[in-house]
Amino acid sequence: MKHNYLSNIPLKEAVEKFLSCLKDVGTSYKTETVETRRANGRTVAEAVYAKRCSPHYCACAMDGIALKAGLTAGASESSPVLIKKEDFTFVDTGDPLPDGADCVVMIEEVTENSDGSVMLYSASAPWSHVRQIGEDVSAGDMIAPSFTRVTPSLIGAFLAGGVFELTVTKKPVFAIIPTGDEIVDAQSEVKSGDIPEYNSAVFSAMLSEWGAESEVYPITPDDPALLEAAVKKACEVCDGVIVIAGSSAGRDDYTSSVLEKLGKVLVHGLAIRPGKPAVLGCIGKVPFIGVPGYPVSGIIVMENIVKTVVSLLTKIPVEDAEKISVTVSKRIPSSLKYHEFVRCRAAVVGNKTVAVPMGRAAGIVSDFAKASGIVEIEQNSEGVEGGERLEMTLLKSRGEIERCVCVIGSHDVLIDELSDILARGEKPFCVMSANTGSMGCITALRNKEAHLGGIHLLDAESGEYNKSYVKKYFPNGGVTLVKGIGRIQGFIVPKGNPKQLEAIEDLRRVSFVNRQRGAGTRILLDWLLGKHGISIDEIYGYTREEYTHTAVAAAVACGSADCGLGVYSAARTYDLDFVPLFNEQYDFLVSNEAFEHDGVKAFLAALKSEEFKRRLKKLGGYDFKNAGEIILEV
């Protein structure tokens, strides 16, 4: 079934091989002329020399009088010198030095006589208080060497030096060719099995940030002849070609074979994860990159390979991305075979910047968009242990990470609403949340990975929520339980409740969708099942796990499950019916240290805000009495 195999070339080696081949075939930048005043951010293609001096004349540097310095000889407090009316001129700063004059005396040092003459009480040296020609720039001076990036102040220096046009490196144009039979435009109606194509938009935006342009080609089906035609056309008009997907070694993967036919395959298969199935080569002088179709794999290949090619074509150096030192919250296992890029969320918890590794699925672009940064695990490493310090390449700004409230625990859409309230605040903060369930919150706080998190843990014996868990899991204290909201858990079912579900026993006869292990909702389900003597084996779909209430509702909405357990607001979002079963208490467990964090303060203040109540009312199904009050401090 497979017609070729992927190699496993280390990233650095692949990039070097690729760039050195491109240089050998003569791939290089092109130039164009642009107006200096519109050239900000561009890169000059040659050294720029001043064409005029700035200032271009000898200028008075003070308000005062201009005269021949020799006339002031011998002047002092005790024997002032009189300067006749015709021997000086009043001048303002910036005025040209009048003919014959060679110095300026500040107006404060001049005493005027009634006949128009003046008295001076000190002698002046020639050229004092005169701004010399070329003080800023002299004609002929090199203002900027080749490949200097134009900045606002440099625009000023160029214009001061009489340089009104610049020869800059031309923005290279990359053809982006999305491929695949199942790929459809992201903005079209999508049917089951269609994969919406948005990589081209993501890659275009990346290219634009790097100083390149892009031309997105129509989606090409998995057909080598059509792909060949598209690539040929692109090579004629573009400076680089990016083919999305089909870059692996499967049945329908034609990228490398088309490249082999038209040009030269240099690398097929990189020792990185995600991003392994990349194809690098060239067609004549045109660089060619086959980028994997999974969005995160694609982004990693763009960032680590295409960016260096853009740099070759723009002469904008690839600067090392900003990195910060982080403490990894838990073990990150890694394969010896791959250099791994692991996205993390990071926040300042206590006195450390803690990075929590996120899922590694290559298809989850929303996760990537939320990540604070990336840690890299080198090839031939088995990974790092929790607690180790690592360098993390930033995807968010340092400031954003410092402003970030890290919320790990049970999911409720109210966390998103709170994050929006914080974002809209006078002094904005961001919320980074991870849905790991109520027990996940307890683990995160014990490990000092989070500031706070949502929990709704029912004590089966007392029927009380949360308190007993806090006491049990934090015997040495360190956390505070803050009242959140009351909410109704129930069956999320299709409109009209076609299977007529009413009670927990009814789950025996339907297809269910569950929440992940450790989720408070799953614990509630287990408790309800136990109470009614129902075995989990009797529930079809018990092992089918979703991580959020909305994902459960989505599964019901599309008909792939008959029922899920969740909150009212999720059912409402999908216009589904809701069978109330149980009132529960969803609270926030907060690390005591975190009360010092300005963002956490804002989060807790938002819990008490009118705006929060307004939003909960709109969502429905919540009881927000006393939200934000302290319930228990241990």
Added chain:
Amino acid sequence: MKHNYLSNIPLKEAVEKFLSCLKDVGTSYKTETVETRRANGRTVAEAVYAKRCSPHYCACAMDGIALKAGLTAGASESSPVLIKKEDFTFVDTGDPLPDGADCVVMIEEVTENSDGSVMLYSASAPWSHVRQIGEDVSAGDMIAPSFTRVTPSLIGAFLAGGVFELTVTKKPVFAIIPTGDEIVDAQSEVKSGDIPEYNSAVFSAMLSEWGAESEVYPITPDDPALLEAAVKKACEVCDGVIVIAGSSAGRDDYTSSVLEKLGKVLVHGLAIRPGKPAVLGCIGKVPFIGVPGYPVSGIIVMENIVKTVVSLLTKIPVEDAEKISVTVSKRIPSSLKYHEFVRCRAAVVGNKTVAVPMGRAAGIVSDFAKASGIVEIEQNSEGVEGGERLEMTLLKSRGEIERCVCVIGSHDVLIDELSDILARGEKPFCVMSANTGSMGCITALRNKEAHLGGIHLLDAESGEYNKSYVKKYFPNGGVTLVKGIGRIQGFIVPKGNPKQLEAIEDLRRVSFVNRQRGAGTRILLDWLLGKHGISIDEIYGYTREEYTHTAVAAAVACGSADCGLGVYSAARTYDLDFVPLFNEQYDFLVSNEAFEHDGVKAFLAALKSEEFKRRLKKLGGYDFKNAGEIILEV
């Protein structure tokens, strides 16, 4: 003459006052709708919720077969289970899960029989190898809270979630009104006394980097009625008004009085240097900033005040600029009265990043463009001592500073040519040069402020160049003298040599322009004068100092001096005549530690290159035999 006075309000206080007033009057952002795929870098004005799930169907996560998990019950290595042809479907990754199926078995685990049935050797759980609906994003999930900046990956998440349009904050438009009777368009022919206007281009570029737009108004003369009319018009159509110059308290400074008439003056005069004469206020809801006309003052006011106003109107947070820790090379005195912004050049010399404070003239924009960063001396501080560690706000990237070769010493245009050769190299480096004269080079190397520098110091006794100085000033060694070039020093005189200058005695009868103290050329002049028994008092213009050969030539070219002493290439640049007087040796003195620096290696290699010789030939007047060879190591 003065009609009002400047206050001296601390920067932070002024900004707080300004912003709080703007919030009070209701200055805020506007919004507009843009296509998601074109929204990179924009800021969403409201929380963005997913409109569809991604994936929007249950998808097979593997190539293999899809079937009902129940059929695999009990399968094991020893008792495989046979699955009939009609009970499974071959699927590829990404295919929709076929109706009735609830799991996927990887193709590697399937053994096909000849009749089309398959054997399975292990049991599968329901929903294994199935990519659930909404695994990436579920409809209704908040993808991004308000005021999130759109990134490429976020564009992917939005499109995945079916969000094709975004409400973003509108780019505010700032009117930029240059003022002043003496101000002319930078691109026009400039006469003596004209000041070319380029601040508007600098500020436009800055605004654009911050996410704002600008409309540059025609230059308004120093006339309160005309300025009032221009400001009124701007207020009607723009979101902010910037008036350039006229913001001080002089005779022709109308900015604050016009603002007082049309709106409200909040601050007039800041306790910063440069940048003191700024005016802040508002006209209705429109923020108004009077920015000083000196370009560096203007840039400081834009960066520290206008940027925060742009942030209010765009909701893009002002992130703290990147800072690095530097060791200041020499004392930076400061007035207690002002918070000072001192531009510095920085390079990694030995194991420290050394920052050398540059001149503080507010009119020298080319200096600002060259600076590596800015150190701030707080108000009420008398400054910092040489050797102190400070934070420097970066104007160049960290990488650029690390790649930088720091060249301090005597000026010759060949340093610029070398810097261009380095910039164009395979592995580019930048050169940061300061023209402090030959003795300045020795001081800089003794203080470990520079990697190397040019010197041409004549030993009057031996008639030999440089060596005796190196021995004298580096008794403990640590430097190496590298052969540079031979060059001819001579009189730079107007075309045709109208004053018929031939020998050093002729200087008695002309107007001369000299070099600064410590410059090798001045030392040469002093030696020549002494040798001929001429007193410096006999030379008119001896005290008139320029810092470069080109600046000397410029003074001669414009007729403000009859003659200067300098090198042939400078005369040639200005199409002047040259009277050769003296052959001298211009060498490079290199710190021994610096030989480890890759950039210094490249610099010394460039000295020996053919390209360097080619460029020197083009400049003329140089002898480059043995350039780059070591002369003396101490």
